[in-house]
Amino acid sequence: MKNEINSNSPKVSAEFVNILKQEVVKSLSICRQLNSDKEFSNIVAQLANDSHSASHYKAEYVLMADILQVYNDYLKVSSGNNANESGAKFILIYLYEMIQGKDLSTIYSLEKLNALTTSEQFDKNIQLIRNTSFIQAVKAMEGELMLSSVLAKMKSELLPGLVGVINRIASLMVKSDGSITKAEEEFLKQILEKLNHPKIIISHSDYKGIPENDTLEIVLDELNDLIGLDGIKGSVNNLTNFLKIQKIREEEGLKTTKNALHAVFMGPPGTGKTTVARLLGRIYKHLGYLKNGHVVETDRAGLVAGYVGQTAIKAEEIIKQAEGGVLFIDEAYSLSSGGLNDFGQEAIEILLKRMEDKRSDLVIVVAGYPDEMEIFIQSNPGLQSRFNRYFEFDHFEPEALLEIFKLYVTNADFVLSEDAEEKVMAIIERAHEKRHRGFGNARTMRNLFEKIIEKQANRIVIVTPITKEILMTITEEDVPEVLKAVDEIILFDQE
Template sequence: MADYRRRKEEEKEKLMEKVFGKDAPNRRLTEEDLELLRANLLDIDSLSPEWKSIKENSQKLQEQTQQMLNNFTDADLDRLRNEIRKDFGDQLPVETQEELTVIHQQMSLNSKYEDVEARLNEEVLCQKDYNHSLTVAFRRPTIMGVQPSGLKNSILIIGQKATGRHTSVNLISRLLKEQELISNDELSFIDLSQYSGKEFEANLVQDLYTATHKSAIIVFDNLETISANFLPTITEIVTDGQLTLSKRYTLSNKQLVETATSLVKDTVKTISFKGKYLVFMTTLKVEKLLEVVGARFINTMGDVIKTKDIVKEDLEVIYPVKLKAFRKKCMDLLKIDIKASKAVRTYLNDNFIDRENVRYLNNFFDRCYEALAEYKLKNLTDEVISLKISVKDNQIVFIKDQEESKLEELLPHVLENAKEEAQKELDQLVGLEEIKKYILSLEDFYEAQKIREKQGLKTSEVSKHMIFTGNPGTGKTTIARVLAKYLKAIGVLSNGQLVEVSRNDLVGKYLGHTAPQTMQVIKSALGGILFIDEAYSLYRGTNDSFGLEAIDTLVKAMEDNRDDLIVILAGYTKEMKVFLESNSGLASRFPNQIEFPDYTAEELYDITVIQAKSKGYRLHELIREPLTEYYRQVQASDSVRSGNGRLARNMIEEAIIHQSKRIIADKDAELDLIILEDIDFKIKSDNI
């Protein structure tokens, strides 16, 4: 110690001589000397290699000290206490006691957060880096204090679906509560996609108020769908730690109730989020999210962390865990003892689909369980059934005593029946042969992409959106409805509904109403097809701000939901061409343009026969030639409106009325037969 002090004195003297001259150590420093010393501090590295070494290694020493604290155990702390008692007795200096208390608290926190991270790694598999970052994000306020806003932390989680985002946050909430690091583990989820317009402001305010009063952690899901109306609201929360309400609210049965008068006492003016963890989730990458929420919002985040996509190699870790849970479920609920051959793991590896993530295995075991439930219903017994899952001819099979049952044969064939039904509907449609071929070719295309994906080859990301052009009554809506069923049956769409709308359903009546109204329609079509008839009416020129707003909202929704939404724009050929030319960016998003030709006279006759049959009638054979010729004459008089199915429908409905009068007068007439005299061959404008 004496040598060290001597060296430090020598360094001090050298420093003073360097700056003030040789007589400096023997005189008192003036204010002028001190200013000169401060100005020359940057030269101290030239004085001594030892000094320079100390300066350069200071950061390393600090890191090593922190590492030592991290590795310090309770046993280490007890040994340190005993050694200090030997030197100082039981009466430790106050400063030493305080330092030991800080060390003990730090060690306790280290141990708790290490346990939390270890448990995360046990249950949220193949996300080690993410789990570590998530743990750090929740620990941050214990080291750095709360944010200037008063929030404990604001955390942005970026990742695709089925990568463990929700599972991890639910789990860490429970683990932090077990370690007494948060007050409660009840999460509040605010799904931002549910608040699309200003009319939902009261709902959002109520949900935010409820969340702050029951949860230490509040999760804002689907950040990428946030309405522009509420982005300032969320930004204010993360910036200020509170929300100043724009309207007066009072409490009634723990519910916020809007009040118009200022005379009410105890009104709620703000909602405080101070002391809360706010977690925001999105599937968008940062550069895309910037376009939605802006840089200011993202810069307020204390932590931005990402889950990784699950790849084929991760199945080696995840599969055994999922299999164990599946076996337990089968035994507990079905009394089926399951064993799986090694071939199953190979099968899953070979058929792995990128971007499915953990959902790939979840779907597989869900299908297996559904099949085994059907097996159990057909083989009712109180005894435990032993089955083995294996693979034969690239198909999953269940084996019991050498007897094999294929997975696909056990599953209810709802989708297969739906596919056959859709194909049958297509076959029954008159004409439209090229359009039918195109629709049926879609299955081959999507099946080919799945095969390429399984083999690790690049897949073609093609737009599914379409434009149907043609005159009214040429089958556009009918084809769209069958297409929705068919794409659902082959697994391209999740629901398969057809939502048919026009301008009035999308465009609002006042400023700020159009975007929310359009989003509501889009939400109702998710998983199916949104069919916009007379789509050209959406845009009525540069002064049509409402129409442009609807188009902008539609384009954004198409991008955000490209995997589970198909939009079809329909209308007259000429008007649609002008519409697309005036919206060039829109045209590029609809590469599949299908022209619906007018029906020929022969096709109109066939449609008439089908219409009659659907109503329980049949046409006399003598009707064919004169009715076909009639259709030719009508088409010649108005080629735009007459070559459509509505003409045939109107014709048969009118014939049924005439037939009713005839059979009342003729008691012997066949009740289901329409004859030549029942047909009115006069060409009338209302027929077309």
Template sequence: MDQPIRMKSNGQITVSLNSHKRKSLTKELPVPQVVPKVIPPEHAALKEIEDELGALVGMEEMKRMIKEIYAWIFVNKKREEVGMKAKKQALHMMFKGNPGTGKTTVARLIGKLFLKMNVLSKGHLIEAERADLVGEYIGHTAQKTRDLIKKAQGGILFIDEAYSLGRGGEKDFGKEAIDTLVKHMEDKQHEFILILAGYSREMDYFLTLNPGLHSRFPLVIDFPNYTIDQLMEISARMLDEREYSLSHGAEKKLKDHLIWVKSVLNPNSFSNGRYVRNIIEKSIRAQAMRLLLQNSFDKHELMTLRSNDLVFEEDS
């Protein structure tokens, strides 16, 4: 018996399958192809970005999404070469996550990749926040927003804490900035890429402020908080880049502290990789002072951070 097809009021189609049909359908579906680990030479742009992505801890959803975008653009070009239709899609994005989860870093990498693929003519990143868009009188906000979009032509306009544009109510000029962004996202959708970033819950609310917002962000990437093991890996990489290492005692002390701080802080208040970076930088300065007072400068001591060198934000 054929299965019912229901049309929702918003135009989406839902197909209901009974259990028997679902099982047979599952058997017939091909196994998805795994993206090869060795990237062919013709995909040099992806290979270069892959190497940089490999240096980022976690972010598996984001890495998968970037490969997917690359594949779509590449295949679209192949379709054009053989005379097939290859309709461009808007590539505006929304990054949802807490501070210190790598959103700005990823935005820069995307600009780099799209420049190499000729999706963007410049690939540069213009960072902005509410104060850069919102003016002081009627008409001022629209002009400031247009000026920023003009600067971002050929690249990416990255607006952090974008939800703050909708916090002032109906009379706030933030709404004017949102309306201007929506208009230019459509009119100039292939001339620049807009990436809005912020906390997950606040960004979900932000999308309700203008009926045109939701549909204009086809790419939404979640940046989850790092786990303890990932934070430890981030700290190890930061130290290695600076030619430092933790003693066994310092490593245990840092891990215990991270476990504690994640248990007591509101997840939205924890700045993830940024928190770890601040600890590393303060601790390096503390180690320098200790070595100066001890007058001890052999290579091993110059490299090693000990447990009493560690400085946590709560201590400073």
């Protein structure tokens, strides 16, 4: 428990204000240096929501957003301690005013500053700051501290100074009443962990996190509800059961088999490889094999650069982003298709090293066409030794493709008439019969659906009055002529 605070004692002391001023001055000095660095602005632009203009990329606003994130995280552990929260609120107000060019410590006396913390307007100003989007981060950076991430990616010499400043400001929030709880100690450790090991987001990759309130049972239900993929679902369920038993044996002090979680997904496009990789990440997390279970999806462009020395930087960045989760590399065979002098070989060597160094908290899944993936794995003894789980994905059967198509229909609030469904099935059967290895499966169904609802819109736009039923119904007239649709599908897949 914290010590009782005398209600007549100052909420912010002279020493507190003086230390805070020093740290804020240091942080704003770092910001001024960053504002003249074009690389800083470019990297922040990659992490910011596109709806925000470049004026929001000033380092002061990124700093303010980070301190606000620290404040919001702190409120979760402060247990409603009014004395301590007043100090944390004062830090927000002080930094905000300093960014505007106003030093409250020189404008007001200590007595006046403490009076401000108890005023009604003070809390209104705090709410105003909390509601302000100083910079809106992309989803993958939600909850992170952006400034340290940017400086880490820049490999900036300013990073240690920035880490120290934000860490000390977080400590001021916690210790403003002169004591600290165990929960607050843990909070400070988490802040320091975020600062010292920031998440790094780079281009040519996609980040998929774990849903809130997720459980192993929810993941397995989602897996088993997938259309088709019976063999894959059986393999994943078998793997899950094996890993469960291995964990139980470990808890009982029994010997366990070395668990190699890296996997090769072999199959044509649109057969659920990415979806299953995301499910695997969540399964591994819930079974205790991965810390986070998120999935970072990338390809050759995300790992390989065109200049000497740059591939190592790109690969290391994206691997760091995937730590604690799954790195899913689509068309992985392209890493080895450029010959001996190609930088893809460098990326492979880095992957192999990190698969060994980070084997307790990183899973790599490589995916692509079966023939090319076999050649890829056999091209390097290191790949053969590290990948021993193979999942074979096959083209969906026509009935499964129709179910996938109807899922698109239902999810978009449309209804398929009986005649329209028969015509769609005719297209699917003929396209499936004429398919080649590039046939897009679920992707093809999505493209067909989009083409059909575009035709439907052209048909009903002149209808008056237009009812909800008309808006929702797809008729036979909206479905393209069978042979023409099949020819377009086959041509598209070949391209």
